[in-house]
Amino acid sequence: MNRWLIENATMITMDPAKPVLEGWLSVDGSKIAAMGAGSAPEEEKRQAGGTVNGDGLLFMPGLINTHGHAAMSLLRGLADDLKLQEWLENHMWPMEAKFTGDDVYWGTSLAAAEMILSGTTTFVDMYDHMDRVAEVVEQSGMRASLTRGVIGLCPPDVQTAKLNEAISFARDWHGKADGRIQTMMSPHAPYTCPPDYIERIVAAAHELGLPLHTHMSETAAEVAQNLKDYGVRPVEHLDRLGLFSRPSLVAHAVHLNDEEIAILAERGVAVSHNPVSNLKLASGVARVPELLRAGVAVSLGTDSAASNNNLDLFEEIRLAALLHKGVSGDPTAVPAAEALRMGTVYGAKSIGLDGVTGMLKPGMRADLIALDIRKPHFVPATDYMSHLVYSASGADVAHVWVDGKQLLKNRELLTLDAEKIRFEAQRAFGRLKG
Amino acid sequence: MNRWLIENATMITMDPAKPVLEGWLSVDGSKIAAMGAGSAPEEEKRQAGGTVNGDGLLFMPGLINTHGHAAMSLLRGLADDLKLQEWLENHMWPMEAKFTGDDVYWGTSLAAAEMILSGTTTFVDMYDHMDRVAEVVEQSGMRASLTRGVIGLCPPDVQTAKLNEAISFARDWHGKADGRIQTMMSPHAPYTCPPDYIERIVAAAHELGLPLHTHMSETAAEVAQNLKDYGVRPVEHLDRLGLFSRPSLVAHAVHLNDEEIAILAERGVAVSHNPVSNLKLASGVARVPELLRAGVAVSLGTDSAASNNNLDLFEEIRLAALLHKGVSGDPTAVPAAEALRMGTVYGAKSIGLDGVTGMLKPGMRADLIALDIRKPHFVPATDYMSHLVYSASGADVAHVWVDGKQLLKNRELLTLDAEKIRFEAQRAFGRLKG
The missing domain is CATH 3.20.20.140 (Metal-dependent hydrolases)
Structure with a gap:
């Protein structure tokens, strides 16, 4: 799916023009195509080859x-x-x-x-x-x-x-x-x-x-x-x-x-x-x-x-x-x-990547992560920017995309073989130590 | 099951006599009954009403x-x-x-x-x-x-x-x-x-x-x-x-x-x-x-x-x-x-509970937790005491027992209704804020 859509999303955009957005975000290829408040326009829905339901998730830049x-x-x-x-x-x-x-x-x-x-x-x-x-x-x-x-x-x-x-x-x-x-x-x-x-x-x-x-x-x-x-x-x-x-x-x-x-x-x-x-x-x-x-x-x-x-x-x-x-x-x-x-x-x-990554904004790369906020430490829903800093941890990250490609889905690594890496890393350590 | 057994366990006991133990631990009612290195004795296995396989887990006191x-x-x-x-x-x-x-x-x-x-x-x-x-x-x-x-x-x-x-x-x-x-x-x-x-x-x-x-x-x-x-x-x-x-x-x-x-x-x-x-x-x-x-x-x-x-x-x-x-x-x-x-x-x-909890030791209360160590941040298996302090987080906890009773199983709360608590806590906040 070259163009896809996230709906029902709470987003911490890091864009000073609109730091928190409740709405939708579309990705086209490697880039964020468009974003908006509320429901996605019909045109976006028609173009989307797939949809991610953002319910229970908090989106932010990677x-x-x-x-x-x-x-x-x-x-x-x-x-x-x-x-x-x-x-x-x-x-x-x-x-x-x-x-x-x-x-x-x-x-x-x-x-x-x-x-x-x-x-x-x-x-x-x-x-x-x-x-x-x-x-x-x-x-x-x-x-x-x-x-x-x-x-x-x-x-x-x-x-x-x-x-x-x-x-x-x-x-x-x-x-x-x-x-x-x-x-x-x-x-x-x-x-x-x-x-x-x-x-x-x-x-x-x-x-x-x-x-x-x-x-x-x-x-x-x-x-x-x-x-x-x-x-x-x-x-x-x-x-x-x-x-x-x-x-x-x-x-x-x-x-x-x-x-x-x-x-x-x-x-x-x-x-x-x-x-x-x-x-x-x-x-x-x-x-x-x-x-x-x-x-x-x-x-x-x-x-x-x-x-x-x-x-x-x-x-x-x-x-x-x-x-x-x-x-x-x-x-x-x-x-x-x-x-x-x-x-x-x-x-x-x-590292010279301003305007490229680090913000959810149309035209920038689709490097984004979604945290599972159905956990006690995200309750109550007072201020998600505060929760991200003072309460969240990396273990809350459910999904990760870079250049619009998903690398992590429900905490499963899609591009790396976790089991093999664990085995080989342990073996490499044993050899170095031995 | 009044008496049960943990086998294949890596344990950080916090007992200075034996800080790290690879072996087994049996629980009888609310207390730790016995512990040992290697495989559990046949007598322990016969008495056990149930067994937890400790493979891939790290046990420590709650x-x-x-x-x-x-x-x-x-x-x-x-x-x-x-x-x-x-x-x-x-x-x-x-x-x-x-x-x-x-x-x-x-x-x-x-x-x-x-x-x-x-x-x-x-x-x-x-x-x-x-x-x-x-x-x-x-x-x-x-x-x-x-x-x-x-x-x-x-x-x-x-x-x-x-x-x-x-x-x-x-x-x-x-x-x-x-x-x-x-x-x-x-x-x-x-x-x-x-x-x-x-x-x-x-x-x-x-x-x-x-x-x-x-x-x-x-x-x-x-x-x-x-x-x-x-x-x-x-x-x-x-x-x-x-x-x-x-x-x-x-x-x-x-x-x-x-x-x-x-x-x-x-x-x-x-x-x-x-x-x-x-x-x-x-x-x-x-x-x-x-x-x-x-x-x-x-x-x-x-x-x-x-x-x-x-x-x-x-x-x-x-x-x-x-x-x-x-x-x-x-x-x-x-x-x-x-x-x-x-x-x-x-x-x-x-709080006056030395000898009661805070250590894995026979005769003390069976207040223990098990962390899932099949995650990249526990690799390599160099020093689990170091990993617990410098690398682990609460999100790694898979199982929790207090007084020998399991409260958390594979991160599922057994005694509390997480969904209801989330809902009621959010509602209570709304009322207080309102």
């Missing part, structure tokens, strides 16, 4: 996870409650060093299954063996912004090889999977890439016309080290290296001073806020209310399942709304609607 | 929610993101003033449905019209510690009437519902009860041989006011009034100094930590690592759905594990096992 390392789902629960260096050096890195392309494929498949089951339709992924990640995006039907994250703490020939690999991946896969894949260039972090290497990566991004993604100012120690090594804090350092001369997205940005917030706002740098990961690794609490006030597009990321340990973006949305109230002492900080924007429209904006 | 106002679920999503006084005075209190016994009944039924569906088997409730709350406990099959919270900002005759009502309720219902109901006495808070009224409530608790429950030091403003009004901070104030001379449970305890923590530890006062509510109302972050280090029994509460806005205790468990790491800068603060103890054994201890 969620956008703007920072993660999907394949690391294979390491979920391997090590927790440890000092960062011990966690990295004794647990994460030794395992990751053994990752093959197949491990990345099954780890990313596991993550994709979990993301679809919890309402995420678009994700950003920075990892290695990215062609295998792209394969999962193609198969799963999800939308993604992918990037080979490069660490430059290695001899020049290895640096060059990694950079070339990142460039090839970014060039070959940009626009693939019917346009659902886009790519970025990524120095892993200012503390893992020498300045001249970052400049080469930035130059490549200019040449390819692609955005940049990096980790930045995740810990206080990292900021102190940057000051010691380069005489400036990370924001100024990256700004000098030209990173912000391309559209860019920085993950974490926990430790920022006022001047750095002003620079990020001025350069139009987007920030991926990862509240669960930042708490779990004891990195601290990002200055989200100040960033939002300065006009920075702050979106949400889960980071990997090794430091979270799930990929339910509803949890990040809720924590973004809760945490900054408690820490600032201001109960009006990050209100529900703003937290939802962080998980949708600001996410789209962060 | 969760214990040690602070809440269940009936306020009727006000979920009514008002959020507001200054505390505005929220209370313009939204909560005007609605609550209209609550009838029927409203309390349906609001509490809604809460009970949500709690069972998210794995809570025991809850503490402080509210009004408590006989109607007790009715829900009887019908639902849950275990509860109930108390009529009294506010003393009223003429002496009204104070006396309220106290008598609280005493009658506490005396009449203690030990009812086959022993699943116990009662407490509750001055609402030091700032809503004059000192002499608190003393009268404490005297009544002594006479009845019951524990005490109250709100304490939730906000910085409340502590400042206590100092102004009585010359001491709330802990010393309540200690002087004798509140801690009975077993007592204080909710929130966000703003404590070192001396107050020492007093609470010395008097054996239990603390109900409500992290979501404390963040949402911008009250602050309780000093949980310090309280635990001092030996205080710190359990977890959701508070009401009006300031949360759900009753999923897994979320409080996860936030307890995450929040204190991020705020203290110590990634080893409140490790997974400790967060789980807060939601189970420490909860039981807080």
Whole structure:
């Protein structure tokens, strides 16, 4: 059915012109064709090859996870409650060093299954063996912004090889999977890439016309080290290296001073806020209310399942709304609607997809999810925007569509084989561990 | 079936002698009869009137929610993101003033449905019209510690009437519902009860041989006011009034100094930590690592759905594990096992039910839950204690038993009529709002 219709729908559109709509929505191919209040016009009904009855469901745009390392789902629960260096050096890195392309494929498949089951339709992924990640995006039907994250703490020939690999991946896969894949260039972090290497990566991004993604100012120690090594804090350092001369997205940005917030706002740098990961690794609490006030597009990321340990973006949305109230002492900080924007429209904006996804609006891609609201925690029907932020979880998601194609139907994955993924992911972990 | 058996079970027992057990568990009437590793002995199989196959399930003790106002679920999503006084005075209190016994009944039924569906088997409730709350406990099959919270900002005759009502309720219902109901006495808070009224409530608790429950030091403003009004901070104030001379449970305890923590530890006062509510109302972050280090029994509460806005205790468990790491800068603060103890054994201890519930152990009540672990976010099977804390949610709970009786089966409520509750709760809200 190329054109189809949703009727009797309650929709949280995220469109400021009409945030809540009780009515109908039609999809034509990969796009939202039309929407309206009340009953669908006869013309819409005639054209529809199929109809979804929206009764008992709440529709909203698919969620956008703007920072993660999907394949690391294979390491979920391997090590927790440890000092960062011990966690990295004794647990994460030794395992990751053994990752093959197949491990990345099954780890990313596991993550994709979990993301679809919890309402995420678009994700950003920075990892290695990215062609295998792209394969999962193609198969799963999800939308993604992918990037080979490069660490430059290695001899020049290895640096060059990694950079070339990142460039090839970014060039070959940009626009693939019917346009659902886009790519970025990524120095892993200012503390893992020498300045001249970052400049080469930035130059490549200019040449390819692609955005940049990096980790930045995740810990206080990292900021102190940057000051010691380069005489400036990370924001100024990256700004000098030209990173912000391309559209860019920085993950974490926990430790920022006022001047750095002003620079990020001025350069139009987007920030991926990862509240669960930042708490779990004891990195601290990002200055989200100040960033939002300065006009920075702050979106949400889960980071990997090794430091979270799930990929339910509803949890990040809720924590973004809760945490900054408690820490600032201001109960009006990050209100529900703003937290939802962080998980949708600001996410789209962060990766150049504003006007494409993150909103229910005619002409935009039909990336939408439907939550089952016949559950006690959605009662009474006071304010569904509040319920989505403060009461819902990914487990409430019943249906998911991307580009108008259904990926989840009554919590059944239509494009991925959940049973096989579970089996292969467990087997891959056993091999890595063994 | 009076005696029945669970086989092929992975169990997180919370018993320090044997935290994880792969094996079998038998229930006889309301109690856990026996447990063991591997296959059940033939004798157990012969005696069993029925068998549950634990394959694909993870068993653990039912969760214990040690602070809440269940009936306020009727006000979920009514008002959020507001200054505390505005929220209370313009939204909560005007609605609550209209609550009838029927409203309390349906609001509490809604809460009970949500709690069972998210794995809570025991809850503490402080509210009004408590006989109607007790009715829900009887019908639902849950275990509860109930108390009529009294506010003393009223003429002496009204104070006396309220106290008598609280005493009658506490005396009449203690030990009812086959022993699943116990009662407490509750001055609402030091700032809503004059000192002499608190003393009268404490005297009544002594006479009845019951524990005490109250709100304490939730906000910085409340502590400042206590100092102004009585010359001491709330802990010393309540200690002087004798509140801690009975077993007592204080909710929130966000703003404590070192001396107050020492007093609470010395008097054996239990603390109900409500992290979501404390963040949402911008009250602050309780000093949980310090309280635990001092030996205080710190359990977890959701508070009401009006300031949360759900009753999923897994979320409080996860936030307890995450929040204190991020705020203290110590990634080893409140490790997974400790967060789980807060939601189970420490909860039981807080309300005098240690040895009764909160642990899977022969001789203890058969209050247990089973989570469906055939979901991507439980893969790989690295460490189920970690997965329960950092990855699970209440929606993973498939089965719930209290006193050996099944309340939830494959997410279907067996003792409550979910459809009717949804309808009546919505209708009650409409009438209150109208």
